[in-house]
Amino acid sequence: MTDELRGLLRESAEAHLPDRARMLARVERGTARRGAARGPRDRARTGTLTWPKIVLATLATAGTLTVSALTVVAVVHTPDPPRQPAAAAPSAAPSAVDRTAPPTAGSRTEDGPLWADGSVDPHSNTYWAQSNVTLKTRKPLTALVVELRIALTAGVKDTGSWRTLPAEDFELSAREEGGFLVYRWTLKPGRNVPSGEHVFAGQYDHATGGRDAKDDAYRIDAAGAGEGGAAVWGGFA
Template identity: 75%
Template structure:
């Protein structure tokens, strides 16, 4: 390189003055871009994280509603069953409820009534049983609410007394008569009556809360049946 060329280059370099303002602007733009991109990436990451949370919240809500619906269905399915049958028809019968009366089951039919000969001081409650087949086991229970003055004065049945074991006692707020057919004895088809007699306070007595129940085993197929009800 000649001395003349070196001189020309030195003069050109000394004559060049950089534009500082433009350089600073370019630096600022360069710094701003990464920040903008970072903020954009942060927003995208926030959206990505929000979707699973939203999905989980939705599923949790749906699960809660489903569980609640199942609980409602389960509660609605709950109802009071019929009074259970006595498997042996020889133990203590389960008292019926007036709201759940069942007067017919298989070969059995029954009805409860206050005898028309009852008066202002004394009453007789009749349980009428109709059997469509011979019965090899039978329990008849009559329950009289212990309203004022109720006291046992006797009982009877149309079947032979020797065929039954009888108990008459107060229990659980009732005067309870229970006839149990003895082993080896049979009740033939037909209509049979079992009655309890009792004193009560002077005046008409309301029998609406009195109940009866009958458990039996039919001879033909050893099938069990039960009926129960109240008194008009």
């Protein structure tokens, strides 16, 4: 193959999508000029072989470039595979103390290892009162919430609270909620309540005279190590 033909094929190969008809015409003209410069003997020797080989080589080059171009386009435009939706985060384990039940639902003073009672302390007077929640448990507890609810009758105002268990073992809150003065003792994580009898008391002022405790209530939720929860609740006679 001559340098001139190589140049023609190189120019055609460098085109992205070559014009096949135009290329063949250029090759034919180049071959004719080359044949005219040679003698009859050279033309007889090369004329029948060179032309088909050139045409096939040209078409093969054009076909290769076309397939390569289409392959590049296909790779560039291949869409990303769809992303899998993120797995939902596991929900937190439920607390050992279940607070879904209402503070009072009739009266249940015993459940599992728990027993409880609510009473107005006998030292209460016409201006001030103390309400006691007594808890008995036959097993140690690792979770405990004690809630005392004092109806906001005339003059009711918090004056303090106490419990027979260590104060540093509990989180204490006292606030008005939904028509009640609510005392809530919550056992801190890692602390324990031993089996036995324990008392939680709320103290408050009230209007002069006797006070009716019929709307007061308490609720206790507890759980022991490796055991399900238990709950007791009731009122004040």
